[in-house]
Amino acid sequence: MHRKIVTGPRIVIVLIALVLGAALFVATRTPAVEIEAARITRGPITVTIDDLAETRVRDLYTVSAPIGGELLRVPLKPGAQVIAGQTVLAQLRPAEPGALDARALAQIAANVRALEAQAAAARAQVEDASAAQDLAERQLARTTILRARGFAAPAALDAARAARDRAGAAVQAARRAATAARESVNAARAGLIAPGTGAIARGVVDIRSPVSGTVLTVPQESVRVVLAGTPLVAVGDPARLEMVTDLLSADAVQVKPGAAVSIEDWGGERRLKGRVRLVEPYGFLKISALGVEEQRVNVVIDFVEPRTAWASLGHGFRATVRIATWQARDAVLLPIGALFRSGDAWQVFRISQGVARAVPVTIGRMNAEVAQVLGGLAPGDRVVLHPGDKVADGVKVTLPATRR
DSSP states (O other): OOOOOOOHHHHHHHHHHHHHHHHHHHHHOOOOEEOEEEEOEEEEEEEEEEEEEEEEESSOEEEEOSSOEEEOOOOOOTTOEEOTTTSEEEEEEOOOOOOOOHHHHHHHHHHHHHHHHHHHHHHHHHHHHHHHHHHHHHHHHHHHHHHHHTOSOHHHHHHHHHHHHHHHHHHHHHHHHHHHHHHHHHHHHHTTOOTTSOOOOOOOEEEEOSSSEEEEEOSOOSSEEEOTTOEEEEEEOTTSEEEEEEEEHHHHTTOOTTOEEEEESSSSSSOEEEEEEEEEEEEEEEEOTTSOEEEEEEEEEEEOSOGGGGTTOOTTOEEEEEEEEEEEEEEEEEEGGGOEEETTEEEEEEEETTEEEEEEEEEEEEOSSEEEEEESOOTTOEEEESOOTTOOTTOBEEOOGGGO
């Protein structure tokens, strides 16, 4: 029996062939793409409209100045308790007269001189009327004597008495006219009172709280002159809080009174529960931060939980609200991170025996985390999350070593 011996050159050729074959295998082999995956599950789903909201006291009273005047310093601070009809929120006293410019001063001085002249004329009229009255009295006395002696007719006596009465009335009228002229002079001279002269004003108006509650803000705290209608103090009851959010009108029509609300990012340790009380029937225009005109609608939300759960909240605090517009207790759920568009349809990559397969799916409602699957997938299927450019139909995929 003869054994075939491989010589040196043949061994080299075989080794080269093996190396080339291995290199060709490595070059043509497609490596598996590392991906993240998730399973299709069943469970509840809630679709919400999310936006920022702000707390406000349900019955907020802004107490304003009923008259113009000088506001004395407000002693109350935010948080102070007030009682309806008893607690004095602020006090107003008459303001000092304003300064006079040269023109106003000259006009007032001229008016005073004119009124003084009229007062002098009125005093002269009083003297004239008094003289006429004296004459009428003497004439009546003479006529009375003549009538007693039979030298005057009864009509002459009646005429003398009427003249006496007219003269008396004229004296009274002249005296009243003189008094009015004198007071007009005093009124005109009051216009010459300058600020800082120490003239005493009368009357301090006490402004009392219309309701019992807590002082929320004091817009005007220091002494200053205010006009009628100037806001002085805001009063309300922090225990009667509500939340309000302005939604786009297209979103607001989906919200119904009684809808459940989740209140988050308010600063507490857990979410709060709320309920929509009112979707206001009146929209308003609002300019967004980007300068876009938006039609907005206020949605008012009540707290469902007791006061102790949100006692640290006050008027004007901000939070995030999630208002439920639709929900299902048992639905096939797909993480929205697995969805991508292919034309007008939704698709996912389903993992089948280590290979990604593009599968069209029918989607119902979705929220920020999951989507409702109506067809194309079944519970337990695994899909690729956030597929990148390397993932395509038929590509081998693998999970990271820590998640296999």
